[in-house]
Amino acid sequence: MRNKDSSDGGENMLLQVRGLYKAFKGNQVLSDINFDVEKGEIVSLLGQSGAGKTTIIRCVTGLERPDRGSIAINGRFICQEQDGKMVYATKKELYNIRRDLGMVFQSYHLFPHMTVLKNVTLALTDVHKEPAAEAKKKAMDMLTSLGLADKAQSRPYELSGGQKQRVAIARSCVANPKLLCFDEPTAALDPKTTQEMTKIIKDLAAEGMGILIISHDIPFVKEVSGRVLTVENGKIKNL
Template sequence: MTAISTEVVLSVRGIEKSYGKQHVLCGVDLDVHRGEVVCLIGASGSGKTSLLRCMNLLMQPDQGEILIEGAPLFRCKGTERLKLSSRQVSAVRLKTGMVFQNFNLFPHRTAVENIIEAPLVVKKVPRAEAEAQARELLTRMGLPDAGHKYLSQLSGGQQQRIAIARELAMQPTIMLFDEPTSALDPELEGDVLAAIRQLAAEGMTMVIVTHEIGFAYELADRMVFMDQGVVATSGPPRELLLADANPRLAAFVGRFTEQARLLGPLAAPAAAPPTTSPNKG
Protein backbone atom coordinates (compact mmCIF):
# COMPACT_ATOMS: atom_id res chain seq x y z
CA MET A 1 0.00 0.00 0.00
CA THR A 2 1.38 3.37 -1.03
CA ALA A 3 1.79 6.38 1.24
CA ILE A 4 -1.23 8.63 1.68
CA SER A 5 -0.84 12.32 0.96
CA THR A 6 -2.20 15.07 3.19
CA GLU A 7 -3.77 16.60 0.07
CA VAL A 8 -7.57 16.34 0.03
CA VAL A 9 -8.79 15.07 -3.35
CA LEU A 10 -12.49 14.88 -2.57
CA SER A 11 -14.36 16.81 0.10
CA VAL A 12 -18.06 16.61 0.96
CA ARG A 13 -19.52 18.91 3.57
CA GLY A 14 -22.99 18.84 5.11
CA ILE A 15 -24.47 16.66 2.37
CA GLU A 16 -28.20 16.13 2.73
CA LYS A 17 -30.57 14.17 0.49
CA SER A 18 -34.22 13.27 0.85
CA TYR A 19 -36.75 11.33 -1.18
CA GLY A 20 -40.05 12.82 -0.17
CA LYS A 21 -40.25 12.37 3.60
CA GLN A 22 -37.37 9.87 3.66
CA HIS A 23 -34.13 11.56 4.73
CA VAL A 24 -31.36 9.32 3.34
CA LEU A 25 -28.36 11.60 4.00
CA CYS A 26 -28.38 13.79 7.09
CA GLY A 27 -25.45 16.21 6.88
CA VAL A 28 -22.51 13.98 5.87
CA ASP A 29 -18.93 15.29 6.09
CA LEU A 30 -16.07 13.31 4.54
CA ASP A 31 -12.58 14.08 3.16
CA VAL A 32 -10.65 11.65 0.95
CA HIS A 33 -6.89 12.15 0.63
CA ARG A 34 -4.73 11.44 -2.40
CA GLY A 35 -3.69 7.79 -2.49
CA GLU A 36 -6.24 6.81 0.16
CA VAL A 37 -8.63 3.84 -0.11
CA VAL A 38 -11.87 4.53 1.76
CA CYS A 39 -14.44 1.75 2.11
CA LEU A 40 -18.03 2.68 2.93
CA ILE A 41 -19.86 -0.04 4.84
CA GLY A 42 -23.28 -0.28 6.44
CA ALA A 43 -26.63 -1.99 6.22
CA SER A 44 -28.97 -1.59 3.25
CA GLY A 45 -30.58 1.83 3.41
CA SER A 46 -27.79 3.37 5.50
CA GLY A 47 -27.02 5.95 2.78
CA LYS A 48 -23.65 4.70 1.51
CA THR A 49 -24.65 4.31 -2.17
CA SER A 50 -26.55 7.60 -2.12
CA LEU A 51 -23.43 9.32 -0.76
CA LEU A 52 -21.24 7.75 -3.45
CA ARG A 53 -23.61 8.89 -6.19
CA CYS A 54 -23.67 12.41 -4.77
CA MET A 55 -19.88 12.56 -4.96
CA ASN A 56 -19.94 13.08 -8.72
CA LEU A 57 -23.49 14.42 -9.02
CA LEU A 58 -25.05 11.27 -10.42
CA MET A 59 -27.46 12.16 -7.65
CA GLN A 60 -28.12 15.82 -6.82
CA PRO A 61 -27.88 16.59 -3.09
CA ASP A 62 -30.41 18.89 -1.48
CA GLN A 63 -27.86 20.72 0.66
CA GLY A 64 -24.11 20.80 1.22
CA GLU A 65 -20.88 21.24 -0.71
CA ILE A 66 -18.69 18.99 -2.89
CA LEU A 67 -15.16 19.83 -4.04
CA ILE A 68 -12.83 17.74 -6.21
CA GLU A 69 -9.18 18.79 -6.05
CA GLY A 70 -10.39 22.08 -4.60
CA ALA A 71 -12.70 22.80 -7.53
CA PRO A 72 -16.34 23.22 -6.49
CA LEU A 73 -18.73 20.74 -8.08
CA PHE A 74 -21.79 21.51 -5.96
CA ARG A 75 -22.72 24.05 -3.31
CA CYS A 76 -26.11 24.70 -1.80
CA LYS A 77 -26.24 26.28 1.66
CA GLY A 78 -29.56 27.78 2.58
CA THR A 79 -30.33 30.29 -0.17
CA GLU A 80 -26.73 30.23 -1.51
CA ARG A 81 -26.41 28.04 -4.60
CA LEU A 82 -23.38 27.61 -6.85
CA LYS A 83 -24.29 27.93 -10.51
CA LEU A 84 -22.00 26.08 -12.90
CA SER A 85 -22.51 25.55 -16.61
CA SER A 86 -22.91 21.97 -17.83
CA ARG A 87 -19.44 22.26 -19.36
CA GLN A 88 -17.93 23.30 -16.02
CA VAL A 89 -19.68 20.43 -14.21
CA SER A 90 -18.47 17.96 -16.84
CA ALA A 91 -14.88 19.20 -16.51
CA VAL A 92 -14.90 18.55 -12.76
CA ARG A 93 -16.72 15.22 -13.08
CA LEU A 94 -14.08 13.97 -15.53
CA LYS A 95 -11.77 13.68 -12.53
CA THR A 96 -13.91 10.83 -11.18
CA GLY A 97 -14.34 7.33 -12.57
CA MET A 98 -17.48 5.40 -11.57
CA VAL A 99 -17.77 1.60 -11.59
CA PHE A 100 -21.29 0.27 -11.13
CA GLN A 101 -22.72 -2.99 -9.83
CA ASN A 102 -24.00 -4.06 -13.24
CA PHE A 103 -21.10 -2.92 -15.45
CA ASN A 104 -23.11 -0.50 -17.70
CA LEU A 105 -21.26 -1.60 -20.83
CA PHE A 106 -22.57 -1.50 -24.42
CA PRO A 107 -23.48 -5.11 -25.39
CA HIS A 108 -23.28 -4.42 -29.13
CA ARG A 109 -19.64 -3.27 -28.89
CA THR A 110 -16.43 -5.16 -28.27
CA ALA A 111 -14.33 -4.73 -25.15
CA VAL A 112 -11.96 -2.32 -26.91
CA GLU A 113 -14.85 -0.35 -28.40
CA ASN A 114 -16.38 0.06 -24.94
CA ILE A 115 -13.10 1.35 -23.53
CA ILE A 116 -12.28 3.82 -26.32
CA GLU A 117 -15.75 5.42 -26.56
CA ALA A 118 -15.20 8.19 -23.99
CA PRO A 119 -11.58 9.02 -24.91
CA LEU A 120 -12.63 9.37 -28.58
CA VAL A 121 -15.79 11.40 -28.00
CA VAL A 122 -14.95 13.43 -24.89
CA LYS A 123 -11.19 13.87 -25.04
CA LYS A 124 -10.82 13.66 -28.83
CA VAL A 125 -7.94 11.17 -28.50
CA PRO A 126 -6.79 9.78 -31.89
CA ARG A 127 -8.26 6.31 -32.48
CA ALA A 128 -4.90 4.54 -32.80
CA GLU A 129 -3.75 6.03 -29.49
CA ALA A 130 -7.05 5.18 -27.77
CA GLU A 131 -6.97 1.59 -29.02
CA ALA A 132 -3.36 1.12 -27.89
CA GLN A 133 -4.26 2.46 -24.45
CA ALA A 134 -7.31 0.17 -24.30
CA ARG A 135 -5.22 -2.91 -25.02
CA GLU A 136 -2.68 -1.85 -22.40
CA LEU A 137 -5.47 -1.44 -19.85
CA LEU A 138 -6.93 -4.84 -20.73
CA THR A 139 -3.52 -6.38 -20.10
CA ARG A 140 -3.37 -4.63 -16.71
CA MET A 141 -6.78 -6.12 -15.93
CA GLY A 142 -5.55 -9.60 -16.84
CA LEU A 143 -7.52 -9.72 -20.11
CA PRO A 144 -4.92 -9.35 -22.89
CA ASP A 145 -6.95 -11.39 -25.40
CA ALA A 146 -10.40 -9.96 -24.72
CA GLY A 147 -10.23 -6.84 -26.89
CA HIS A 148 -12.21 -8.22 -29.85
CA LYS A 149 -14.84 -10.03 -27.75
CA TYR A 150 -18.44 -8.99 -27.15
CA LEU A 151 -20.10 -9.08 -23.71
CA SER A 152 -21.95 -12.29 -24.56
CA GLN A 153 -18.55 -13.98 -24.85
CA LEU A 154 -17.32 -12.81 -21.46
CA SER A 155 -18.05 -13.74 -17.86
CA GLY A 156 -19.45 -11.21 -15.39
CA GLY A 157 -16.05 -10.90 -13.74
CA GLN A 158 -14.41 -10.17 -17.09
CA GLN A 159 -17.08 -7.59 -17.92
CA GLN A 160 -16.51 -5.81 -14.61
CA ARG A 161 -12.77 -5.62 -15.25
CA ILE A 162 -13.53 -4.12 -18.67
CA ALA A 163 -15.75 -1.57 -16.92
CA ILE A 164 -12.82 -0.68 -14.66
CA ALA A 165 -10.54 -0.35 -17.69
CA ARG A 166 -13.10 1.92 -19.36
CA GLU A 167 -12.97 4.34 -16.42
CA LEU A 168 -9.18 4.21 -16.19
CA ALA A 169 -9.00 5.19 -19.88
CA MET A 170 -10.18 8.65 -18.86
CA GLN A 171 -7.26 8.96 -16.40
CA PRO A 172 -9.40 9.91 -13.38
CA THR A 173 -8.06 11.43 -10.19
CA ILE A 174 -10.34 9.27 -8.04
CA MET A 175 -12.24 6.04 -8.65
CA LEU A 176 -15.68 5.40 -7.14
CA PHE A 177 -16.93 1.80 -6.86
CA ASP A 178 -20.54 0.91 -6.07
CA GLU A 179 -20.62 -2.70 -4.82
CA PRO A 180 -18.30 -3.85 -7.64
CA THR A 181 -18.77 -7.58 -6.94
CA SER A 182 -22.42 -7.74 -5.85
CA ALA A 183 -23.65 -8.91 -9.28
CA LEU A 184 -21.03 -11.68 -9.47
CA ASP A 185 -21.06 -15.29 -8.37
CA PRO A 186 -18.53 -15.90 -5.56
CA GLU A 187 -16.13 -17.75 -7.86
CA LEU A 188 -15.95 -14.72 -10.18
CA GLU A 189 -15.26 -12.13 -7.47
CA GLY A 190 -11.58 -12.95 -7.02
CA ASP A 191 -10.24 -11.47 -10.25
CA VAL A 192 -12.20 -8.24 -9.80
CA LEU A 193 -11.00 -7.83 -6.22
CA ALA A 194 -7.44 -8.55 -7.39
CA ALA A 195 -7.75 -5.78 -9.99
CA ILE A 196 -8.88 -3.32 -7.31
CA ARG A 197 -6.01 -4.41 -5.05
CA GLN A 198 -3.60 -3.67 -7.90
CA LEU A 199 -5.04 -0.16 -8.30
CA ALA A 200 -4.54 0.40 -4.57
CA ALA A 201 -0.93 -0.76 -4.85
CA GLU A 202 -0.43 1.74 -7.69
CA GLY A 203 -1.66 4.58 -5.47
CA MET A 204 -5.08 5.17 -7.00
CA THR A 205 -7.41 7.17 -4.75
CA MET A 206 -10.61 5.16 -4.28
CA VAL A 207 -13.95 5.22 -2.49
CA ILE A 208 -15.56 1.79 -2.44
CA VAL A 209 -19.06 0.90 -1.28
CA THR A 210 -18.85 -2.76 -0.36
CA HIS A 211 -20.51 -5.50 1.65
CA GLU A 212 -17.28 -7.52 1.53
CA ILE A 213 -16.06 -6.82 5.05
CA GLY A 214 -13.00 -9.05 4.75
CA PHE A 215 -11.93 -7.29 1.56
CA ALA A 216 -12.40 -3.87 3.19
CA TYR A 217 -10.49 -5.05 6.27
CA GLU A 218 -7.58 -6.06 4.05
CA LEU A 219 -7.53 -3.17 1.58
CA ALA A 220 -8.89 0.00 3.16
CA ASP A 221 -6.79 2.70 4.73
CA ARG A 222 -10.00 3.86 6.37
CA MET A 223 -13.40 2.28 6.83
CA VAL A 224 -16.46 4.51 7.17
CA PHE A 225 -19.51 2.95 8.83
CA MET A 226 -22.74 4.63 7.77
CA ASP A 227 -25.93 4.25 9.77
CA GLN A 228 -29.25 5.99 9.19
CA GLY A 229 -27.81 8.57 6.81
CA VAL A 230 -24.81 9.69 8.86
CA VAL A 231 -21.17 8.68 9.34
CA ALA A 232 -21.57 6.81 12.61
CA THR A 233 -17.85 6.06 13.01
CA SER A 234 -14.69 5.72 10.93
CA GLY A 235 -11.05 4.73 11.27
CA PRO A 236 -8.35 2.25 10.28
CA PRO A 237 -9.99 -1.18 9.74
CA ARG A 238 -8.20 -3.18 12.41
CA GLU A 239 -8.83 -0.51 15.03
CA LEU A 240 -12.42 0.15 13.99
CA LEU A 241 -13.62 -3.44 13.74
CA LEU A 242 -12.04 -4.62 16.96
CA ALA A 243 -12.80 -1.65 19.18
CA ASP A 244 -16.49 -2.33 19.93
CA ALA A 245 -16.92 1.40 20.46
CA ASN A 246 -20.09 1.58 18.34
CA PRO A 247 -22.78 -1.00 19.18
CA ARG A 248 -24.45 -0.69 15.77
CA LEU A 249 -21.15 -1.41 14.03
CA ALA A 250 -20.43 -4.30 16.41
CA ALA A 251 -23.79 -5.85 15.54
CA PHE A 252 -23.25 -5.31 11.81
CA VAL A 253 -19.84 -6.99 11.67
CA GLY A 254 -20.34 -9.43 14.55
CA ARG A 255 -19.24 -12.70 12.92
CA PHE A 256 -16.30 -11.09 11.16
CA THR A 257 -15.17 -9.42 14.40
CA GLU A 258 -15.16 -12.72 16.24
CA GLN A 259 -12.94 -14.21 13.53
CA ALA A 260 -10.64 -11.17 13.53
CA ARG A 261 -10.14 -11.27 17.30
CA LEU A 262 -8.38 -14.57 16.88
CA LEU A 263 -5.74 -12.75 14.83
CA GLY A 264 -5.36 -9.79 17.18
CA PRO A 265 -5.67 -6.08 16.34
CA LEU A 266 -2.18 -5.85 14.86
CA ALA A 267 -2.63 -8.74 12.42
CA ALA A 268 -1.13 -8.05 9.00
CA PRO A 269 -3.64 -7.38 6.20
CA ALA A 270 -2.48 -10.49 4.34
CA ALA A 271 -3.65 -12.58 7.24
CA ALA A 272 -7.16 -11.14 7.22
CA PRO A 273 -10.04 -13.62 7.70
CA PRO A 274 -12.05 -14.84 4.70
CA THR A 275 -14.43 -12.35 3.14
CA THR A 276 -17.70 -12.17 5.06
CA SER A 277 -20.88 -10.44 3.97
CA PRO A 278 -22.92 -9.63 7.08
CA ASN A 279 -25.53 -7.65 5.20
CA LYS A 280 -25.46 -7.15 1.49
CA GLY A 281 -26.62 -3.70 0.44
Protein backbone atom coordinates in the same frame (compact mmCIF):
# COMPACT_ATOMS: atom_id res chain seq x y z
CA MET B 1 -20.18 28.88 -10.27
CA ARG B 2 -16.81 29.91 -8.82
CA ASN B 3 -14.69 26.80 -8.44
CA LYS B 4 -12.25 28.00 -5.82
CA ASP B 5 -9.83 25.60 -4.14
CA SER B 6 -11.14 23.82 -1.08
CA SER B 7 -9.82 25.73 1.93
CA ASP B 8 -9.14 22.87 4.34
CA GLY B 9 -7.59 20.28 2.02
CA GLY B 10 -3.97 19.76 1.06
CA GLU B 11 -2.49 18.83 -2.28
CA ASN B 12 -3.14 15.13 -1.59
CA MET B 13 -6.86 15.61 -1.04
CA LEU B 14 -8.96 14.23 -3.91
CA LEU B 15 -12.45 14.24 -2.41
CA GLN B 16 -13.96 16.36 0.35
CA VAL B 17 -17.55 15.96 1.45
CA ARG B 18 -18.84 18.41 4.06
CA GLY B 19 -22.22 18.70 5.75
CA LEU B 20 -24.12 16.76 3.10
CA TYR B 21 -27.90 16.52 3.38
CA LYS B 22 -30.35 14.97 0.92
CA ALA B 23 -34.09 14.27 1.12
CA PHE B 24 -36.51 12.67 -1.34
CA LYS B 25 -40.14 13.79 -1.12
CA GLY B 26 -39.68 14.91 2.46
CA ASN B 27 -37.87 11.72 3.51
CA GLN B 28 -34.42 12.56 4.90
CA VAL B 29 -31.91 10.16 3.30
CA LEU B 30 -28.57 11.79 4.22
CA SER B 31 -27.83 13.82 7.35
CA ASP B 32 -24.58 15.77 7.86
CA ILE B 33 -22.25 13.48 5.88
CA ASN B 34 -18.54 14.34 6.21
CA PHE B 35 -15.52 12.42 4.86
CA ASP B 36 -12.40 12.71 2.68
CA VAL B 37 -10.42 10.57 0.25
CA GLU B 38 -6.74 11.28 -0.37
CA LYS B 39 -4.39 10.23 -3.17
CA GLY B 40 -3.54 6.56 -2.90
CA GLU B 41 -6.18 5.97 -0.22
CA ILE B 42 -8.91 3.32 -0.31
CA VAL B 43 -12.01 4.41 1.61
CA SER B 44 -15.08 2.19 1.85
CA LEU B 45 -18.62 3.13 2.84
CA LEU B 46 -20.10 0.02 4.43
CA GLY B 47 -23.82 -0.38 4.99
CA GLN B 48 -26.94 -2.37 4.28
CA SER B 49 -29.35 -1.61 1.43
CA GLY B 50 -31.27 1.56 2.16
CA ALA B 51 -28.61 2.96 4.51
CA GLY B 52 -27.86 5.86 2.17
CA LYS B 53 -24.50 4.86 0.71
CA THR B 54 -25.76 4.75 -2.91
CA THR B 55 -27.18 8.26 -2.54
CA ILE B 56 -23.78 9.43 -1.26
CA ILE B 57 -21.95 8.09 -4.29
CA ARG B 58 -24.60 9.50 -6.65
CA CYS B 59 -24.06 12.92 -5.08
CA VAL B 60 -20.27 12.56 -5.35
CA THR B 61 -20.53 11.72 -9.06
CA GLY B 62 -22.99 14.53 -9.76
CA LEU B 63 -25.94 12.24 -10.50
CA GLU B 64 -27.91 13.70 -7.58
CA ARG B 65 -27.96 17.26 -6.24
CA PRO B 66 -27.61 17.54 -2.45
CA ASP B 67 -29.95 19.86 -0.56
CA ARG B 68 -27.14 21.21 1.63
CA GLY B 69 -23.38 20.87 2.00
CA SER B 70 -20.40 20.80 -0.33
CA ILE B 71 -18.54 18.29 -2.48
CA ALA B 72 -15.11 19.04 -3.95
CA ILE B 73 -13.13 16.77 -6.27
CA ASN B 74 -9.47 17.63 -6.69
CA GLY B 75 -10.16 21.11 -5.30
CA ARG B 76 -13.09 21.90 -7.60
CA PHE B 77 -16.62 22.10 -6.26
CA ILE B 78 -19.52 20.05 -7.61
CA CYS B 79 -21.71 21.95 -5.17
CA GLN B 80 -21.36 24.29 -2.23
CA GLU B 81 -23.36 26.69 -0.10
CA GLN B 82 -22.86 30.39 -0.81
CA ASP B 83 -24.74 33.10 1.10
CA GLY B 84 -27.15 30.50 2.44
CA LYS B 85 -27.98 29.05 -1.00
CA MET B 86 -26.83 25.93 -2.80
CA VAL B 87 -24.75 26.59 -5.92
CA TYR B 88 -24.08 23.75 -8.35
CA ALA B 89 -21.41 23.32 -11.01
CA THR B 90 -22.45 24.27 -14.51
CA LYS B 91 -22.63 21.60 -17.20
CA LYS B 92 -19.20 22.63 -18.50
CA GLU B 93 -17.68 22.71 -15.01
CA LEU B 94 -19.16 19.29 -14.22
CA TYR B 95 -17.68 17.87 -17.43
CA ASN B 96 -14.22 19.12 -16.43
CA ILE B 97 -14.59 17.80 -12.88
CA ARG B 98 -15.65 14.39 -14.16
CA ARG B 99 -12.40 14.09 -16.11
CA ASP B 100 -10.81 13.43 -12.72
CA LEU B 101 -13.51 10.93 -11.77
CA GLY B 102 -14.18 7.32 -12.77
CA MET B 103 -17.17 5.16 -11.85
CA VAL B 104 -17.49 1.35 -11.96
CA PHE B 105 -21.16 0.43 -11.68
CA GLN B 106 -22.50 -2.71 -10.02
CA SER B 107 -24.17 -3.81 -13.27
CA TYR B 108 -21.08 -2.78 -15.30
CA HIS B 109 -23.14 -0.74 -17.86
CA LEU B 110 -21.22 -2.20 -20.81
CA PHE B 111 -22.71 -1.77 -24.28
CA PRO B 112 -23.73 -5.32 -25.28
CA HIS B 113 -23.49 -4.75 -29.06
CA MET B 114 -19.91 -3.40 -28.87
CA THR B 115 -16.64 -5.26 -28.52
CA VAL B 116 -14.61 -4.96 -25.34
CA LEU B 117 -12.16 -2.69 -27.16
CA LYS B 118 -14.94 -0.40 -28.39
CA ASN B 119 -16.46 -0.22 -24.90
CA VAL B 120 -13.11 0.95 -23.53
CA THR B 121 -12.28 3.45 -26.30
CA LEU B 122 -15.74 4.98 -26.72
CA ALA B 123 -15.41 7.78 -24.16
CA LEU B 124 -11.90 8.63 -25.37
CA THR B 125 -12.98 9.06 -28.99
CA ASP B 126 -16.55 10.35 -28.63
CA VAL B 127 -16.33 12.45 -25.48
CA HIS B 128 -12.68 13.46 -25.16
CA LYS B 129 -12.17 13.57 -28.96
CA GLU B 130 -8.90 11.65 -28.94
CA PRO B 131 -7.63 10.19 -32.24
CA ALA B 132 -8.77 6.60 -32.76
CA ALA B 133 -5.24 5.19 -32.96
CA GLU B 134 -4.19 6.86 -29.72
CA ALA B 135 -7.38 5.71 -27.97
CA LYS B 136 -6.84 2.14 -29.18
CA LYS B 137 -3.27 2.08 -27.86
CA LYS B 138 -4.36 3.37 -24.45
CA ALA B 139 -7.20 0.85 -24.33
CA MET B 140 -5.01 -2.11 -25.31
CA ASP B 141 -2.38 -1.12 -22.75
CA MET B 142 -5.08 -0.99 -20.08
CA LEU B 143 -6.66 -4.29 -21.15
CA THR B 144 -3.23 -5.94 -21.17
CA SER B 145 -2.51 -4.74 -17.63
CA LEU B 146 -5.80 -6.31 -16.51
CA GLY B 147 -5.21 -9.60 -18.32
CA LEU B 148 -7.84 -8.97 -20.99
CA ALA B 149 -5.83 -8.38 -24.16
CA ASP B 150 -7.17 -11.62 -25.66
CA LYS B 151 -10.76 -10.45 -25.05
CA ALA B 152 -10.47 -7.18 -26.99
CA GLN B 153 -12.73 -8.38 -29.83
CA SER B 154 -15.17 -10.27 -27.57
CA ARG B 155 -18.58 -8.94 -26.65
CA PRO B 156 -19.82 -8.63 -23.05
CA TYR B 157 -22.11 -11.69 -23.28
CA GLU B 158 -19.02 -13.84 -23.94
CA LEU B 159 -17.35 -12.77 -20.67
CA SER B 160 -17.56 -13.98 -17.09
CA GLY B 161 -18.68 -11.67 -14.32
CA GLY B 162 -15.11 -11.02 -13.24
CA GLN B 163 -14.06 -10.25 -16.81
CA LYS B 164 -16.95 -7.82 -17.23
CA GLN B 165 -15.89 -6.13 -14.01
CA ARG B 166 -12.32 -5.75 -15.30
CA VAL B 167 -13.60 -4.31 -18.60
CA ALA B 168 -15.62 -1.78 -16.61
CA ILE B 169 -12.48 -0.90 -14.64
CA ALA B 170 -10.47 -0.57 -17.87
CA ARG B 171 -13.11 1.75 -19.32
CA SER B 172 -13.07 3.92 -16.19
CA CYS B 173 -9.27 3.97 -15.83
CA VAL B 174 -8.27 4.50 -19.45
CA ALA B 175 -8.82 8.26 -19.14
CA ASN B 176 -6.52 8.27 -16.07
CA PRO B 177 -8.95 9.58 -13.42
CA LYS B 178 -7.63 10.71 -10.05
CA LEU B 179 -10.58 9.28 -8.10
CA LEU B 180 -12.27 5.96 -8.91
CA CYS B 181 -15.63 4.99 -7.37
CA PHE B 182 -16.91 1.40 -7.11
CA ASP B 183 -20.54 0.44 -6.56
CA GLU B 184 -20.71 -3.02 -4.88
CA PRO B 185 -17.65 -4.37 -6.75
CA THR B 186 -17.97 -7.93 -5.40
CA ALA B 187 -21.74 -8.35 -5.70
CA ALA B 188 -21.60 -10.92 -8.53
CA LEU B 189 -18.14 -12.37 -7.93
CA ASP B 190 -17.02 -15.71 -6.50
CA PRO B 191 -14.35 -15.78 -3.74
CA LYS B 192 -11.42 -16.32 -6.13
CA THR B 193 -12.48 -13.44 -8.37
CA THR B 194 -13.08 -11.27 -5.31
CA GLN B 195 -9.44 -11.83 -4.33
CA GLU B 196 -8.36 -10.81 -7.84
CA MET B 197 -10.50 -7.66 -7.55
CA THR B 198 -8.91 -6.85 -4.20
CA LYS B 199 -5.45 -6.97 -5.77
CA ILE B 200 -6.50 -4.79 -8.73
CA ILE B 201 -7.94 -2.13 -6.44
CA LYS B 202 -4.87 -2.14 -4.19
CA ASP B 203 -2.59 -1.86 -7.23
CA LEU B 204 -4.56 1.17 -8.50
CA ALA B 205 -4.23 2.84 -5.10
CA ALA B 206 -0.50 2.06 -5.03
CA GLU B 207 -0.19 4.06 -8.25
CA GLY B 208 -1.69 7.09 -6.49
CA MET B 209 -5.34 6.78 -7.43
CA GLY B 210 -7.92 7.55 -4.75
CA ILE B 211 -10.54 4.82 -4.38
CA LEU B 212 -14.07 5.16 -2.95
CA ILE B 213 -16.05 1.92 -2.52
CA ILE B 214 -19.64 1.37 -1.43
CA SER B 215 -20.39 -2.18 -0.32
CA HIS B 216 -22.14 -4.41 2.18
CA ASP B 217 -19.42 -7.12 1.86
CA ILE B 218 -17.74 -6.84 5.27
CA PRO B 219 -14.80 -9.29 4.71
CA PHE B 220 -13.91 -7.69 1.36
CA VAL B 221 -14.16 -4.15 2.71
CA LYS B 222 -11.96 -4.92 5.71
CA GLU B 223 -9.32 -6.56 3.52
CA VAL B 224 -9.13 -3.96 0.78
CA SER B 225 -9.68 -0.69 2.62
CA GLY B 226 -7.33 1.68 4.34
CA ARG B 227 -10.33 3.22 6.09
CA VAL B 228 -13.89 2.00 6.56
CA LEU B 229 -16.89 4.24 7.33
CA THR B 230 -20.26 2.77 8.23
CA VAL B 231 -23.45 4.31 6.90
CA GLU B 232 -26.56 3.82 9.02
CA ASN B 233 -29.86 5.65 8.55
CA GLY B 234 -28.24 8.31 6.40
CA LYS B 235 -25.43 9.06 8.85
CA ILE B 236 -21.78 8.13 8.76
CA LYS B 237 -19.28 7.01 11.37
CA ASN B 238 -15.83 5.46 11.58
CA LEU B 239 -15.60 1.67 11.97
